[in-house]
Structures are given as C-alpha cells and as structure tokens.
Amino acid sequence: MQLRNRLAYYLTRQVSQKTSADQSLTYSLGQLPKPLNSQRACSSCPQLLNCSIYQRSVETNIFPKEHAMSQLVPEALSHLTEEDLNFF
Known part of the structure; x- marks a missing residue:
C-alpha cells in the first residue's frame, strides 16, 4: 500500500x-523515484519490463556500468523493436 x-x-x-x-x-x-541498484531484487521483480520501458521512454536514464539497471534494462527490452518502444 x-x-x-x-x-x-x-x-x-x-x-x-x-x-x-x-x-x-x-x-x-x-x-519516478530513482531505481534501486539491486540486481537480486530487480531481476525478479514483476514490474521490471514496465520499469525498463518507463526508464527508457520517459526518463531516458543513463546508468553507470556498475549500476544493476545498466544491464537489466537492455535485457528486459531486448525483445522489443524500436517501433515498439516508440509506442510508449
């Protein structure tokens, strides 16, 4: 809640x-609030795809290499085309 x-x-x-x-x-x-820097928590989060789309399409965050999202966002979005991402 x-x-x-x-x-x-x-x-x-x-x-x-x-x-x-x-x-x-x-x-x-x-x-939105800054994303967590937790590979363990974020990789199993049911909202990872939504979070990744929002970060890429709305916030355009660029994370340092050591941040968990620098790897998780591209992985979560890898199945989407550029046209799919532009929809958001």
Missing part, C-alpha cells in the same frame, strides 16, 4: 498538461 501511494504521489505531482495550437492536449509524465 505504501509503495502504491508513493508511486501515485510521483505520478500525480509531476504530470504536466500542454495545449497545442490546434487545441489538442498533450500530457508529459514526470520522473
């Missing part, structure tokens, strides 16, 4: 809305 509330806090506080010239609305998602 606490993790859900923390996630909801980050998502609702940082979503921005923009109106274009043709009056269409565009929403930009905010930043």
Whole structure:
C-alpha cells in the first residue's frame, strides 16, 4: 500500500498538461523515484519490463556500468523493436 501511494504521489505531482495550437492536449509524465541498484531484487521483480520501458521512454536514464539497471534494462527490452518502444 505504501509503495502504491508513493508511486501515485510521483505520478500525480509531476504530470504536466500542454495545449497545442490546434487545441489538442498533450500530457508529459514526470520522473519516478530513482531505481534501486539491486540486481537480486530487480531481476525478479514483476514490474521490471514496465520499469525498463518507463526508464527508457520517459526518463531516458543513463546508468553507470556498475549500476544493476545498466544491464537489466537492455535485457528486459531486448525483445522489443524500436517501433515498439516508440509506442510508449
């Protein structure tokens, strides 16, 4: 419950809305908390794919080589094409 509330806090506080010239609305998602640096915890997490997609498509994080996500994100996304990733 606490993790859900923390996630909801980050998502609702940082979503921005923009109106274009043709009056269409565009929403930009905010930043989530920094990812854990835990190979053991993250590799078995059921949200690894969602987390990896968000990191690559929204946050564009670049991790140092020693950070667990520097290996996990490319592995989790390896089955997706560039077109798939652009969908998000």
